[in-house]
Amino acid sequence: MSALAKNYKRKNLSFKKGKGCYLFSTNGKKYLDFVQGIAVNSLGHANKKLNKAIQDQSNKVWHVSNAFKIPESEKLAKRLVKRTFADAVIFQNSGAEATETAIKAARRYFYFIGKPSKTTIICIKNSFHGRTIAAINASGSKKMTLGFGPKVPGFQHFEFGDHKKLKSLINKNTAAIMIETIMGEGGIKVIPNWCIKAIRKICDQKGILLILDEVQCGIGRSGKFFAFEYAKVKPDIVPIAKGIGGGFPLGAVLMKKKISKAMVPGTHGSTFGGNPLAMAVGNAVLDQINSKLLKNVNKMSKYFISQLNIIKTKYPKVIKEVRGVGLLIGLQLYDDQTKFIMKLMENKLLTIRAAENVIRLLPPLNVNKSEINLALKIINKVCKELK
Numbered sequence: 001m002s003a004l005a006k007n008y009k010r011k012n013l014s015f016k017k018g019k020g021c022y023l024f025s026t027n028g029k030k031y032l033d034f035v036q037g038i039a040v041n042s043l044g045h046a047n048k049k050l051n052k053a054i055q056d057q058s059n060k061v062w063h064v065s066n067a068f069k070i071p072e073s074e075k076l077a078k079r080l081v082k083r084t085f086a087d088a089v090i091f092q093n094s095g096a097e098a099t100e101t102a103i104k105a106a107r108r109y110f111y112f113i114g115k116p117s118k119t120t121i122i123c124i125k126n127s128f129h130g131r132t133i134a135a136i137n138a139s140g141s142k143k144m145t146l147g148f149g150p151k152v153p154g155f156q157h158f159e160f161g162d163h164k165k166l167k168s169l170i171n172k173n174t175a176a177i178m179i180e181t182i183m184g185e186g187g188i189k190v191i192p193n194w195c196i197k198a199i200r201k202i203c204d205q206k207g208i209l210l211i212l213d214e215v216q217c218g219i220g221r222s223g224k225f226f227a228f229e230y231a232k233v234k235p236d237i238v239p240i241a242k243g244i245g246g247g248f249p250l251g252a253v254l255m256k257k258k259i260s261k262a263m264v265p266g267t268h269g270s271t272f273g274g275n276p277l278a279m280a281v282g283n284a285v286l287d288q289i290n291s292k293l294l295k296n297v298n299k300m301s302k303y304f305i306s307q308l309n310i311i312k313t314k315y316p317k318v319i320k321e322v323r324g325v326g327l328l329i330g331l332q333l334y335d336d337q338t339k340f341i342m343k344l345m346e347n348k349l350l351t352i353r354a355a356e357n358v359i360r361l362l363p364p365l366n367v368n369k370s371e372i373n374l375a376l377k378i379i380n381k382v383c384k385e386l387k
């Protein structure tokens with residue numbers, strides 16, 4: 001009997017080590033890992049440079065309080081600011097904390113400029129922003145909020161694509177629109193560029209903030225550093241997490257200067273957020289998210305998606321759609337995907353589900369063609385078996 005609570009439906013499989021794209025199970029089998037901790041291990045397992053960074057830092061200092069200056073966090077913040085729209089960063093430890101902090105920063109900004117009634121955050125129904133009380137209420141998902149007490153006020157929802165409803169929701173109390181640039185858990189639903197542009201325009205016209213949750217699609221996963229770069233817009237606040245830590249728990253919120261100005265001493269804090277160990281890893285991840293790696297993401301993505309579409313044509317009754325951007329790829333089936341995922345696993349390919357019968361394929365960003373070919377071979381085989 002496990003002493004762990006039962007809040008996960010775990011597969012009967014565990015691992016003793018990993019290397020790059022591969023995981024080696026405790027019962028001696030080798031798996032191609034296209035889950036990568038759910039888009040977390042952006043550079044694969046046991047990345048040499050990340051291992052060295054964490055080893056070197058662990059011999060110096062792991063943790064100091066944010067009551068003191070932390071040079072490693074100054075460095076990572078400066079680098080993130082230099083590469084992006086942002087002027088300032090607050091470090092956290094996870095995606096949910098990052099989205100929570102994004103919500104706090106948006107509200108605090110309006111409080112700071114003398115508009116304290118502007119607190120409402122408008123989100124897409126059935127989106128995903130994490131599992132804290134605020135984040136589940138932001139998601140507007142019945143399943144996630146059920147049994148977790150009274151509805152938290154200050155969140156409103158519109159259906160994906162329903163801009164008419166979105167516009168009708170905005171009033172004098174609105175603070176921000178918060179959306180995932182690509183809806184990950186929601187089934188790899190890519191928000192079209194025109195749509196992101198239109199939402200940016202609405203925010204500008206109404207004087208409200210745009211929060212783009214890039215926890216899953218950010219840090220190179222989309223083929224650009226941030227997925228919103230495709231739409232050529234600049235958001236005001238961006239929570240990140242998953243990919244930036246390469247497997248180490250690390251989250252952050254990037255924001256414009258006018259917002260960071262409102263986050264005066266005492267408004268927010270985190271015991272662990274931005275500690276030297278996490279920051280050393282974050283810096284080492286960022287070292288490797290360079291133009292060469294992004295080029296690989298785009299090249300592999302193009303190849304993977306085109307080959308998956310060929311499989312789709314061969315098995316038109318199994319695969320409904322291949323969708324996604326970069327190496328955030330969804331294979332939407334006509335039927336429930338549980339059995340398909342199990343079959344892939346039996347054939348030594350690890351994948352993970354998302355909503356709308358979608359199987360997520362999330363290789364590390366440094367995946368190569370032969371690894372993708374192996375995945376394609378297994379997917380093809382399972383299609384044939386289940387057609």
Ligand SMILES: *Cc1c(COP(=O)(O)O)cnc(C)c1O
Nearest residue numbers: 094095096128129130184215216
């Ligand atoms: C995973 C995810 C989160 C939550 O991250 P945690 O680290 O699990 O708290 C928030 N937003 C998006 C878009 C995510 O994919």
